[in-house]
Amino acid sequence: xxxxxxxxxxxxxxxxxxxxxxxxxxxxxxxxxxxxxxxxxxxxxxxxxxxxxxxxxxxxxxxxxxxxxxxxxxxxxxxxxxxxxxxxxxxxxxxxxxxxxxxxxxxxxxxxxxxxxxxxxxxxxxxxxxxxxxxxxxxxxxxxxxxxxxx
Numbered sequence: 001x002x003x004x005x006x007x008x009x010x011x012x013x014x015x016x017x018x019x020x021x022x023x024x025x026x027x028x029x030x031x032x033x034x035x036x037x038x039x040x041x042x043x044x045x046x047x048x049x050x051x052x053x054x055x056x057x058x059x060x061x062x063x064x065x066x067x068x069x070x071x072x073x074x075x076x077x078x079x080x081x082x083x084x085x086x087x088x089x090x091x092x093x094x095x096x097x098x099x100x101x102x103x104x105x106x107x108x109x110x111x112x113x114x115x116x117x118x119x120x121x122x123x124x125x126x127x128x129x130x131x132x133x134x135x136x137x138x139x140x141x142x143x144x145x146x147x148x149x150x151x
Contacts, residue, residue: 006063011067012064013063014064017044017045018058018064019067021037021040021041021058023071024043024044025037025068026068026071026075028040029072037051037055037058037059038050038054040055041055042054085106089103089107090103091103091106
């Protein structure tokens, strides 16, 4: 699949299908229907499965998640979601006691939505260098570095 470069019109570099999935998800949230990303993905993508794999792949992509959260903020939905989750953090069971399992579920799903436990983008770079130093020169350089670190 070719890489889509970000542009002014498409700042997150989304495909047309990814952008459509986000629009449908935002529309579902606005209608107060349960957000089922697998169902939305199955509707947009030509898949034989449930769409859960595609939903998982897209939601694990940083650009997709950022675009989705940005779109939710544009619509003001994030304030509604925040209010609902704050209510959930005070959940009580039938006896009037705090329902710790339900509160934990709310906290976990809230963290998932805002991206706290989302996969982070790890950037790795390597440098290969060949240095020809005598042991005395190397000792001098190491001593200089240690002195700089102490300051």
